[in-house]
Amino acid sequence: MSCHSECGKKLRELSPSYEAQAREEHVPVIRPESLKLLLDAAKKTKCERVLEIGTAIGFSTAWLAAETGAIVDTVEKDPERLKRAREFWKATGLDDRINAYLGDADEIVPKLATKHGYGFVFIDAAKSRYSDYLDAVYPSLERGGAVFADNVYYLGLVKGDAYPPHKHRTIVVNMRAFLKKIQDKDKFDTTIYDTEDGTAVCVKL
Numbered sequence: 001m002s003c004h005s006e007c008g009k010k011l012r013e014l015s016p017s018y019e020a021q022a023r024e025e026h027v028p029v030i031r032p033e034s035l036k037l038l039l040d041a042a043k044k045t046k047c048e049r050v051l052e053i054g055t056a057i058g059f060s061t062a063w064l065a066a067e068t069g070a071i072v073d074t075v076e077k078d079p080e081r082l083k084r085a086r087e088f089w090k091a092t093g094l095d096d097r098i099n100a101y102l103g104d105a106d107e108i109v110p111k112l113a114t115k116h117g118y119g120f121v122f123i124d125a126a127k128s129r130y131s132d133y134l135d136a137v138y139p140s141l142e143r144g145g146a147v148f149a150d151n152v153y154y155l156g157l158v159k160g161d162a163y164p165p166h167k168h169r170t171i172v173v174n175m176r177a178f179l180k181k182i183q184d185k186d187k188f189d190t191t192i193y194d195t196e197d198g199t200a201v202c203v204k205l
Contacts, residue, residue, distance in 0.1 A: 007093040008066040014091060015059070022057055027081070030060045030124070033195045034150055038122060039067045041148050041201045047119025049073070051112060053105050053133050054125030058085025058098075064122065065089075065097045073099045073116065075108050075125070109133055113140040124150040127171045130178040138187075138204075146203045147188075152179060153198030 022029045030038065038060065042050065047070050052061055055076030065072045076082045082102050089095040101108045105125050119142050123133050130149055141147065157164050157172045158179065164172035179200070182190045188202040 005066065011062055011066050011092045011094065014088070015063075018057075018088060019059060022059065028056050028124075030150060031196045034199050035060065035063060037193060037195065037199055037201070038148050038150075039063060041146050042068050042070075042120045042122075045119045045142075045144065045146050045203075047142075047145065049116055049118050050120045050122065051075075051109070051116075051118045051137060052122045052124070053109055054123070055082060055085050055100060056124075057081050058088050058100075060122065060124070061085065061098055061100075062089055062092055062094050064120075065094045066092070068120070069097075070119070071097055071099065073101065073112055073118075075101045075103070075105045075112075077102070077104055105129070105133065110136045113137050116140060117142050119145040121145070121147045122150075123147065127151060127154055128174040131174055131181055134178065134181060141204050143204055146201055147182070149178070149182070149200045149202070151197045152192065152200045153194075155197065158198070 019029055042064055047068055050064050050070045050072045052074040055061055055074040061072055061074045082100055089098050113136050117140050121137050123130055153159055154171055154175050157168055158175045182188050182200055182202045190202040192200045
């Protein structure tokens with residue numbers, strides 16, 4: 001990864017320990033291979049504004065801000081995680097390029113989508129809501145912009161058409177509907193990668 005700014009250098013210094021601590025605490029942080037795909041996809045769009053749905057502790061948020069140079073709007077419902085994210089962004093010097101919104105993505109994302117156009121959208125929040133998030137952001141997604149969705153195979157249960165276990169049924173059924181939607185060749189040029197738990201990159205046509 002290439003970070004040339006002072007903020008980028010600081011991010012590279014702080015990231016290893018921040019990521020390691022998060023994994024020890026079982027806080028969800030994007031895996032290295034998926035992070036590389038995420039940043040490659042974002043930079044290809046040459047986006048000026050990014051929407052991230054699911055901040056967690058702000059790890060991927062910081063990398064998106066550093067690598068694209070874009071303004072990043074990010075949404076998180078857990079106040080403690082968002083507080084931790086803000087501290088991390090301040091330490092890296094990236095906080096002035098990140099707008100964080102605390103609350104339910106179902107309510108916040110549609111409002112943001114009516115205010116801004118986005119060149120890149122990263123979805124990594126409630127797995128059963130991916131299709132709804134896509135519907136909300138699609139009108140504001142610029143042509144040639146991309147949606148990046150993580151964990152689209154959800155524990156490997158989404159692949160194929162096997163009947164899912166009861167406790168995972170809603171997520172699996174809804175994620176399969178999402179995958180069908182992003183493979184609409186009139187709307188998207190979609191690539192699905194078998195990395196880790198599955199990632200999808202959907203470029204708006």
